[in-house]
Amino acid sequence: MNYFPDEVIEHVFDFVTSQKDRNAVSLVCKSWYKIERLSRQSVFIGNCYAISPERVIGRFPGLKSLTLKGKPHFADFNLLPYDWGGWVYPWVEALAKSRVGLEELRLKRMVVSDDCLELLSRSFVNFKSLVLVSCEGFTTDGLAAIAANCRYLRELDLQEIEVDDNRGQWISCFPDSCTSLVSLNFSCLKGEINLTALERLVARSPNLKSLRLNRAVPLDTLQKLLMRAPQLVDLGIGSFVYDPSSEAYIKLKATLVKCKSIRSLSGFLEVVPCCLSAIHPVCQNLTSLNLSYAPGIHGNELIKLIRFCRKLERLWILDSIGDRGLGVVAFTCKELQELRVFPSGVDNAAVTEEGLVAISAGCPKLHSLLYFCQQMTNAALITVAKNNSNFTRFRLCILDREKPDPVTMQPLDEGFGAIVQSCKRLRRLSLSGLLTDQVFLYIGMYAEQLEMLSIAFAGNSDKGMLYVLNGCKKLRKLEIRDSPFGNTALLTDVGKYETMRSLWMSSCEVTLGGCQTLAKKMPRLNVEIINEDDQMEFSLDDRQKVGKMYLYRTLVGPRKDAPDFVWTL
Amino acid sequence: MQGGIGLLGVGGGGGGGCNGNESGVSKVVESDDDELELGLGLSLGGVGGGGKGKVVSSWGECGRILTAKDFPSAGRRPSNASSSSPPVAVSGTKRAANSVPREGESSPPSASQVVGWPPIGAYRMNSLVNQAKAPISEEEKVADEKDKSKDASKKKICNGNKTNNIFSEKAHLGFVKVNMDGVPIGRKVDLNAHASYESLAQTLEEMFFASTPAINSIGGEKDLATKAFKLLDGLSEFVLTYEDKEGDWMLVGDVPWRMFISSVKRLRIMRTSEANGLGPRFQPRNDRQRAKPV
Numbered sequence: 001m002n003y004f005p006d007e008v009i010e011h012v013f014d015f016v017t018s019q020k021d022r023n024a025v026s027l028v029c030k031s032w033y034k035i036e037r038l039s040r041q042s043v044f045i046g047n048c049y050a051i052s053p054e055r056v057i058g059r060f061p062g063l064k065s066l067t068l069k070g071k072p073h074f075a076d077f078n079l080l081p082y083d084w085g086g087w088v089y090p091w092v093e094a095l096a097k098s099r100v101g102l103e104e105l106r107l108k109r110m111v112v113s114d115d116c117l118e119l120l121s122r123s124f125v126n127f128k129s130l131v132l133v134s135c136e137g138f139t140t141d142g143l144a145a146i147a148a149n150c151r152y153l154r155e156l157d158l159q160e161i162e163v164d165d166n167r168g169q170w171i172s173c174f175p176d177s178c179t180s181l182v183s184l185n186f187s188c189l190k191g192e193i194n195l196t197a198l199e200r201l202v203a204r205s206p207n208l209k210s211l212r213l214n215r216a217v218p219l220d221t222l223q224k225l226l227m228r229a230p231q232l233v234d235l236g237i238g239s240f241v242y243d244p245s246s247e248a249y250i251k252l253k254a255t256l257v258k259c260k261s262i263r264s265l266s267g268f269l270e271v272v273p274c275c276l277s278a279i280h281p282v283c284q285n286l287t288s289l290n291l292s293y294a295p296g297i298h299g300n301e302l303i304k305l306i307r308f309c310r311k312l313e314r315l316w317i318l319d320s321i322g323d324r325g326l327g328v329v330a331f332t333c334k335e336l337q338e339l340r341v342f343p344s345g346v347d348n349a350a351v352t353e354e355g356l357v358a359i360s361a362g363c364p365k366l367h368s369l370l371y372f373c374q375q376m377t378n379a380a381l382i383t384v385a386k387n388n389s390n391f392t393r394f395r396l397c398i399l400d401r402e403k404p405d406p407v408t409m410q411p412l413d414e415g416f417g418a419i420v421q422s423c424k425r426l427r428r429l430s431l432s433g434l435l436t437d438q439v440f441l442y443i444g445m446y447a448e449q450l451e452m453l454s455i456a457f458a459g460n461s462d463k464g465m466l467y468v469l470n471g472c473k474k475l476r477k478l479e480i481r482d483s484p485f486g487n488t489a490l491l492t493d494v495g496k497y498e499t500m501r502s503l504w505m506s507s508c509e510v511t512l513g514g515c516q517t518l519a520k521k522m523p524r525l526n527v528e529i530i531n532e533d534d535q536m537e538f539s540l541d542d543r544q545k546v547g548k549m550y551l552y553r554t555l556v557g558p559r560k561d562a563p564d565f566v567w568t569l
Numbered sequence: 570m571q572g573g574i575g576l577l578g579v580g581g582g583g584g585g586g587c588n589g590n591e592s593g594v595s596k597v598v599e600s601d602d603d604e605l606e607l608g609l610g611l612s613l614g615g616v617g618g619g620g621k622g623k624v625v626s627s628w629g630e631c632g633r634i635l636t637a638k639d640f641p642s643a644g645r646r647p648s649n650a651s652s653s654s655p656p657v658a659v660s661g662t663k664r665a666a667n668s669v670p671r672e673g674e675s676s677p678p679s680a681s682q683v684v685g686w687p688p689i690g691a692y693r694m695n696s697l698v699n700q701a702k703a704p705i706s707e708e709e710k711v712a713d714e715k716d717k718s719k720d721a722s723k724k725k726i727c728n729g730n731k732t733n734n735i736f737s738e739k740a741h742l743g744f745v746k747v748n749m750d751g752v753p754i755g756r757k758v759d760l761n762a763h764a765s766y767e768s769l770a771q772t773l774e775e776m777f778f779a780s781t782p783a784i785n786s787i788g789g790e791k792d793l794a795t796k797a798f799k800l801l802d803g804l805s806e807f808v809l810t811y812e813d814k815e816g817d818w819m820l821v822g823d824v825p826w827r828m829f830i831s832s833v834k835r836l837r838i839m840r841t842s843e844a845n846g847l848g849p850r851f852q853p854r855n856d857r858q859r860a861k862p863v
Binding site: 074076077078079081082083134160161162188269292293295342343344345372397399401430454456481482563564565 | 683684685686687688689690691692693695696697698744746753754755756757759
């Protein structure tokens, strides 16, 4: 098979970057497998329990960048007990013992301890990038270790993390010799931060492109930071609170005008709503705007802002923008690709189907949607499907569970059916509202590219789930809660689960007996019963319904770190 | 008797721990007994994983399960009784027979009656709740521009459109951690799902002291009721405490409910014997009765 020396093939493989493609390449023949594995630098592990660190290191000794995901998605909504798992320490430990020259670690929904961060910071001389999303388990002491010991640190990015203990001094731990920072995001940290140390850090980081501040950074510090870093491309504002007549504000306005490189804006964790006009000069160049953590900005203010954002490609906003505001978005933001509308919690602020229809009509490039709304109609969804067949991600959450179409009082089967039929490239779908088995028939029939499906309070019978399992050939992740799917649905095609990453079912109709049958038939699945009330241990009644089941394919058998309340069958 | 330490059954020690709490009369209400018996007898699990089993159907063979429908008075709206009971965040609601009746409700539908709904990430939910709770009014903020401490913003009064805000009504972080002495795994409880100390205590009792289906029968309820770990009246082996935003550990039940949930950071079910120094403020029922002239 080899007409070329290995080095040539390796060079060709350098151009093959996506993991999917590299996996395909490695299957061609033994020699390609070997060349590929020795040259792979970036590894993505979608489920940290599917494989062991030792085997990953063994196969990819040249590993430089590792991405790991731990808990299942529904952990975000408190459906998974604390201490279920996802500890990253064993991975870092194994990597430290090996000769892997780790440079980048990206973790999602994992538990990271201070010890782990300390070990990480001391074990890899060239460590450059740490990205933690929805992780927990550490304090700012761990961050201090990273700051102090990673001499060539380029990226420290913390997203959606609750850090309990925050004394703000970790920022002083960056040594004076550290001048390599490109990206620093600590917007989710709750406590104070040493402002002087922060200013000095920014001043000595000429390559800094992305800076996201937390609430504790006041306006005058922001102004000073922007003076030092006019090259910023991505800015997250912490506190945006000031007196419009004050000197601080006037200075800030002037400084902002000079920051011509800013393309992405977020934060506003604390804001005086009526004075967003300082931001208007920046808006015309923005491609990404995230105001979803900005409380209490009135819809009118948002609209004024949006009118300037003609180049926007990504918008995350609260539903206080209203249907009218979405109409303005539709009119103004013709380049929009991704839209997320989150609930602000204010009852009369919610958006409805009108806003979504307007967006679908006005934004031809939109392909990714997350939309929390008060209500939705079949007619609207059918119109959306007609207007836009580009959706790759379509997540709709009607806040009122199992709410039907308010006009016809029908389930929303036809509406979602239209979406899946029209959007042939749909990869991710989340359903809500009143739904029967019919919607799943449509999904099974049309959603050929679907990889991830989230179901809650939907369906009538096992048929629903079976339509999906039979029809969606590319399904990787299926998560279901509070839906009447039982053992028949679970057990009809057990081989399917080895083609998927994972299945979550909670508050459904599957019983312990059904799960045990599945586990027996499929030894390469971990079937975990997550039981919070210590009842399963005592009762071995097969007929008992299972509260929470999480199953996933794995090459390494039942995990050894499962807590007492997790029973791997 | 040292200012109520006797309440906890602990000798000695000064009760200086509590600072500035209003003296609160015990809030345990009489119907609590019924509810507790009900609660402890119903933790059958499986269905909805830990919530009160409101569905009778599949458990018919275990004997009839008493539900809140049988006790219409117990301080709850009967229309809600057939579905998820408001104070208890059940992790799943059976759909078929129990569609949540929303038409009759006067207050806005509570977004937190079911765990994990709406599906907003916990981090985002917490940040929205906190922000909704302490909105910034322009005048105050200008005056306090220098003062960025959390305490300052926390003390600002809510005004404006907040009455309609689902999150601010709940007025606090949704979930707080709960640890119990002697139990290695902590739990989390959704404070937004409760409107009173009783319902919180009940949920915690179910979480930590619920018995197993094997020994749950109508007959067994009596035993459990007598062993009921009533976390609020200080008579049992355990007592419920919380850590407030200043880092002090206090006994739960002192302050008005809203004040409590605005300051609680996490909960701990402590052995009564270890809970000295937490300065109780109220007498147990027994003591009060004893104090009354016969």
